[in-house]
Every structure is written in C-alpha cells, then in structure tokens.
Amino acid sequence: MTATTKVSRPNDLSAFWMPFTANRQFKQAPRMLVSAEGMYYQTDDNRQILDGTAGLWCCNAGHKRPKIVEAVKAQMDELDYAPAFQMGHPKAFELASRLAQLMPGDLNHVFYTNSGSESVETALKIALAYHRARGEGQRTRLIGRERGYHGVNFGGISVGGIPTNRKTFGTMLGGVDHIRHTHLPEQNGMTRGIPEHGADLADDLERLCALHDPSTIAAVIVEPVAGSTGVLIPPKGYLERLRNICTKHGILLIFDEVITGFGRLGAPFAVDYFGVQPDLVTTAKGLTNGTIPMGAVFATDTIHDAFMTGPENMIELFHGYTYSGNPVACAAGLATLETYEEDGLYTKGQELGQYWEDAVHSLADLPMVKDIRNLGLIGAIELESIEGFPTKRAFNAFLKAFEKGILIRTTGDIIALSPPLIIEKSHIDQLFGTLRDVLKEID
Ligand SMILES: Cc1ncc(COP(=O)(O)O)c(C=O)c1O
Numbered sequence: 001m002t003a004t005t006k007v008s009r010p011n012d013l014s015a016f017w018m019p020f021t022a023n024r025q026f027k028q029a030p031r032m033l034v035s036a037e038g039m040y041y042q043t044d045d046n047r048q049i050l051d052g053t054a055g056l057w058c059c060n061a062g063h064k065r066p067k068i069v070e071a072v073k074a075q076m077d078e079l080d081y082a083p084a085f086q087m088g089h090p091k092a093f094e095l096a097s098r099l100a101q102l103m104p105g106d107l108n109h110v111f112y113t114n115s116g117s118e119s120v121e122t123a124l125k126i127a128l129a130y131h132r133a134r135g136e137g138q139r140t141r142l143i144g145r146e147r148g149y150h151g152v153n154f155g156g157i158s159v160g161g162i163p164t165n166r167k168t169f170g171t172m173l174g175g176v177d178h179i180r181h182t183h184l185p186e187q188n189g190m191t192r193g194i195p196e197h198g199a200d201l202a203d204d205l206e207r208l209c210a211l212h213d214p215s216t217i218a219a220v221i222v223e224p225v226a227g228s229t230g231v232l233i234p235p236k237g238y239l240e241r242l243r244n245i246c247t248k249h250g251i252l253l254i255f256d257e258v259i260t261g262f263g264r265l266g267a268p269f270a271v272d273y274f275g276v277q278p279d280l281v282t283t284a285k286g287l288t289n290g291t292i293p294m295g296a297v298f299a300t301d302t303i304h305d306a307f308m309t310g311p312e313n314m315i316e317l318f319h320g321y322t323y324s325g326n327p328v329a330c331a332a333g334l335a336t337l338e339t340y341e342e343d344g345l346y347t348k349g350q351e352l353g354q355y356w357e358d359a360v361h362s363l364a365d366l367p368m369v370k371d372i373r374n375l376g377l378i379g380a381i382e383l384e385s386i387e388g389f390p391t392k393r394a395f396n397a398f399l400k401a402f403e404k405g406i407l408i409r410t411t412g413d414i415i416a417l418s419p420p421l422i423i424e425k426s427h428i429d430q431l432f433g434t435l436r437d438v439l440k441e442i443d
Contacts, residue, residue, distance in 0.1 A: 022395075031402055036063035039420055039427050041407065049402065052431050053409045054420045057227060057259040058290030061339045062420040068291055068335040075331035084112070084324040092325035095333045099287075099296060102268050102337070105277045109304040111317075112324040113295035116258035117151025119282035120221070122297045124155045125319055126280060127219035127252045133306045136250070139218040140175050143208055143251075147181040149228035150221060150256050150282075159221050162229055177212065179204040179220070183232050189371050190364060191233070192357050198235030202242040205251075214249035219280070221254040224270035228259075230414030231373050231380030239276040252279040252303075258295070262286030263340060263421050265376030266349025273376070279303060289336040294329035345421040349376035355425055359432040360417070366439050368393065370413075379417040381435075386443070396442045397435075406434045 013027045032044040039062055041049040054060055061068070075091075082089040096110040111126070113119045124142055131139040144150065144159030151157075157166050158173035161181065166172065180201050188195035205220060224239060226232040246253040255278040260270035263286065267273040271281060280303065284295030307316040323329070340346060349356075353376060360379035361372050371382040386393045394410035401408045409416045419431065 038062045038064070039423060047405060050406045050427060050430055050434075052401075052407050052417045052419050054286075054418055055290045056285070056409070057264070057418045058285035060262050060264065060286040060421045061289045061336065061343060061345060062422040065289060065335075065339050067339050067342075068289055068332055071331040071335035072291065072328055075328045079327045082327055084322070084326075085320060089325075089327050089330075091327055091330035091334060095325075095330045095337075096296075098334065098337055099298070103281065103298050104269070104271050106301045107271070107278075107281055107298040108301055109299045111297040111299065111319075112321075112326075112329075113284070113297065114293045114321055114323050114326075114329075115151065115295050116256075116282065116284035117153045117156050118321065119258065119284050119295035119297050120150040120156040120159075120256060121153050122295075122319060123254050123256075123280045123282045124159070124219065124221070126297065126299060126303065126317070127254065129317060129319075130252070130303050130306050131218050133309070136215075138216055139250075141212055141217045142173065142176050143179060143205065143217060143220040144176065145179050145181055145222050145226075147183065147226055147229040147232065148178075148221070148223060148256075149226065150223075151258070177208050179208060181226070181229075181232065182235055182238060184235070185371055188235070190361070191373065192361060193375055194233055195235045199237035199241050201235065202238050202245060205242060205245045209245070209249055209251075214251060217249065217251045219252040219254050220246055221256055223256045223258075224260050224274060224276075225265070225375055225378065227378070227416065227418070228411055230382065230411045231375075231378055231416050233373055233375045234274070239274050243276050243278070246279075254278060254280040254282065256282045258282055258284045259418070260376075262336075263346045263348065264378060264418065266347055266351075266353055267376075268346045287336065288329055288332040289339070291336070292326070292329040292332040293323070294326070294333060340421075343422065348421040348423075352377065352423065352425070352428070356428060359428045362432060363436060363439065366436070368439060377419060377421055377423065381415040381417075381439075383413045383415070383439075385413045393442065397438050400438045400442050401435065404434050404438060406431055406438075408435065 033041045034044050035042045099110050100108045113122050142159050146161040148161040150160045158176045161178050182198050182201050184198050187197040261283040265273040281298040288294045357374050360374045368384050370384050373380045383393050394413040398410045
C-alpha cells in the first residue's frame with residue numbers, strides 16, 4: 001500500500017480499541033467518516049452529515065479551512081519538529097504572544113501541551129509548585145466539582161466528578177475534594193441562557209475550607225460552563241462568588257476552558273463572557289481547530305514570576321512534553337486564530353445566539369424532553385430515561401440522527417450540541433428539524 005492509498009473501507013476493525021466508544025456495537029455497524037468540508041462530514045457510503053458538534057467541540061471554524069490546511073503543509077516542508085526543551089522555534093513564541101493578547105487580564109504566559117487532559121494536569125501541577133515556590137508548600141489540596149469533566153488523566157479524573165470516569169480506576173490522587181454541582185432542575189428547569197438560582201452553591205467551597213482549613217488548599221478547578229456532563233450553565237453570580245472565596249483564602253482559581261475557549265460562548269473565552277478573572281486557564285481543542293493535537297495553559301504574571309527566581313541556568317519548572325509547542329501545531333494554531341478573526345467567529349455566538357436559543361427550545365413540547373439548556377452556541381436537550389435503561393434513549397437518538405444526516409453527541413440521556421461557529425440559520429433549521437423527527441421516531 002502506498003502512502004497515498006485511501007483506506008475508506010477497512011475489512012478488519014478489531015485492532016483499534018476505540019476511545020469512549022461502545023466498541024462491539026460500533027464494529028457491528030460502523031459509522032465511518034471519510035472527508036469533511038465546512039459544516040459537513042461525508043461518510044464512506046457518500047452521505048453528507050451535518051456536524052452538530054464541531055467534531056468533539058473542537059472544529060470551531062468548520063472543516064478543511066484553507067488557511068489552516070496550507071499552514072500545516074507549509075510548516076511540514078519547513079520545520080517538521082524542533083525540541084522544546086532548552087531550544088525554541090519562532091512560531092511557538094509568536095503563537096504564545098498572540099494567545100496572551102487574546103486572553104484578557106494578566107494571563108500573559110502560555111505553557112503548551114497536547115490535549116485538554118494534559119492542560120489540566122499541567123495547571124494542577126503549576127498550582128502546587130507555585131504555592132511551594134512562594135513558601136506555602138502546605139497548600140496541597142485540590143478541589144474540583146461534582147459532575148466536572150477535566151479529561152482522563154489521573155489528576156483530571158481525581159478533580160473530575162463524573163462517576164463512570166472514576167469508579168474503575170482505583171483511588172486516584174489523595175487530598176482531593178469536590179464542591180457541589182450547580183444543576184437545580186426544580187428551580188432552573190427550561191431556563192434560556194443563564195439560570196437565576198444557585199449562586200449560593202459557590203459557598204460550598206466555604207464548607208470545604210472549614211473542613212480542611214483553607215491554608216491547605218492549593219486550587220479550585222471548574223469548567224465555567226460544564227460541557228461533557230451534559231451542559232450545566234453556571235447560575236447568575238456563581239462564578240463571581242467562587243472567585244471571591246478563592247481570593248479571600250489565597251486559593252488559585254482554575255477555569256477549564258477546553259470547550260468554552262475560542263468563541264464557543266460568543267466571546268473569545270468564558271473569562272471575557274463572564275467577566276471573572278481566574279489565575280490559570282486550561283485550553284485545547286479549538287486552539288488548532290481540532291486539526292493538530294495541542295493545548296495551552298495560561299498563567300498570570302504573578303504565578304509565572306514566582307518561578308523566575310534562583311540561578312538563571314536552572315530549569316524553573318520540571319514539567320513539559322516532547323510535543324510542547326510542536327512547530328506543525330503552532331502553525332495550525334496561528335492559522336486558526338487568523339481564521340477565527342477573519343471570519344468574525346468570536347462573536348458569532350452573540351449574533352446567532354437568539355436564533356440558536358429559539359431553535360433549541362423549540363423542542364420543549366416533545367413528550368420525552370425533560371429539560372433544555374443553552375448558552376452561546378451550546379445547547380442541551382435532556383431526555384426522560386427509559387426505565388431501567390439509562391443512556392439508551394439518547395444513544396438511540398444519536399444512531400437515528402446519524403442515519404438521518406446529523407451528528408449529535410450524547411452523554412447519559414442528554415443530547416449536547418456545539419456546532420462549528422460558521423453555522424448559518426439554514427443549518428440550524430436542518431439540525432433542529434431533523435432532531436425533532438428523530439425524537440418523534442425513537443422509543
Ligand atoms: C472541560 C474539559 N477539560 C478537559 C478535556 C479533555 O480534553 P482532551 O480530550 O483533549 O484530553 C475536555 C474534553 O472534552 C473538556 O471538555
């Protein structure tokens with residue numbers, strides 16, 4: 001087989017152990033995507049599938065964007081790889097500067113990773129090492145939130161709060177605790193946008209401070225909008241309150257912006273959208289429009305500068321990845337940022353927000369729909385579970401939707417939608433028109 005041979009119908013599916021997939025189900029009835037452009041995927045049986053999920057919340061500018069494709073090709077021709085330890089290449093610095101300019105406040109320093117999970121591990125490690133660097137090494141506890149998703153590595157599942165992602169993997173990190181999640185369906189059910197009730201749930205952090213003593217807590221990590229658990233929008237005033245409690249007790253606040261970053265809410269970051277300034281921000285996904293694996297952790301001047309002491313020949317932070325700042329990823333990142341700016345994608349969630357919100361909530365009359373939530377270009381439709389078979393109804397919807405030409409994502413019995421930000425009204429009509437048919441047809 002030559003390097004250019006197209007493999008669209010492999011005849012053996014057994015070797016690839018697929019991630020977060022019902023492997024046996026998939027391999028009996030594979031769903032193969034073979035190409036993509038703009039808002040659509042194409043399947044191996046030549047069907048067009050409308051992308052309702054931007055891949056996995058990552059292809060914010062849609063697929064096969066010429067500028068990104070060209071940048072990656074050109075970079076491969078020029079410099080394929082350069083060591084990131086004790087060596088540099090220009091694009092890593094250029095991208096970091098542009099990212100720092102884009103991020104509000106003094107989150108001016110960028111540490112590169114290769115994924116959201118690695119960004120989370122990196123941020124947690126920076127938080128611990130920061131406190132130690134400034135003589136508060138007793139701050140070793142990490143606080144997450146119930147229902148949080150912070151990737152799949154050990155730090156991430158320890159602070160994460162999704163039971164299925166934790167229960168089979170032993171005891172995880174010690175010294176971790178969780179504040180309560182913010183889902184209040186009785187008070188906030190069917191809310192459009194930001195829910196009214198629940199800011200006081202942030203006070204749960206005070207409970208953990210009282211229990212552990214705040215002087216033992218290094219950091220709190222939350223998703224500004226919880227995505228993978230099925231889209232939980234923070235109640236009005238909640239993030240501000242969390243910020244205030246962290247500040248009061250000298251605890252670092254980490255925003256995991258792996259899905260909210262790069263325009264998802266109608267602003268470059270959730271930091272802009274909510275006007276709340278954390279100490280560390282984790283990103284990935286949209287950073288390269290999903291094309292080349294890359295993540296970035298943003299740190300404030302204060303955090304960064306705390307490390308810049310001691311002899312100048314010494315490594316300040318004993319952390320990094322072989323592919324941190326990979327040149328091809330950096331080229332993809334630079335071209336992605338230009339594409340977002342040229343296409344005005346950072347504000348697309350504002351422009352289309354009302355149309356999107358109306359479309360998501362138009363499904364409220366369907367009998368199996370239990371709750372609907374939305375913000376920016378995110379939507380979630382929570383279904384009543386089939387008694388005794390949790391997750392089955394949403395999975396049936398996913399299969400039927402794929403048959404009918406739309407890609408949706410499900411978690412538990414919740415359908416989560418997060419389309420590429422290039423979406424237009426006609427696509428929104430197609431997405432929700434088809435989804436309505438799907439929900440009418442499934443059991
Ligand atoms: C908030 C959040 N953090 C971390 C991750 C993990 O990212 P990755 O799958 O790139 O490791 C995700 C992925 O969905 C995420 O939504």
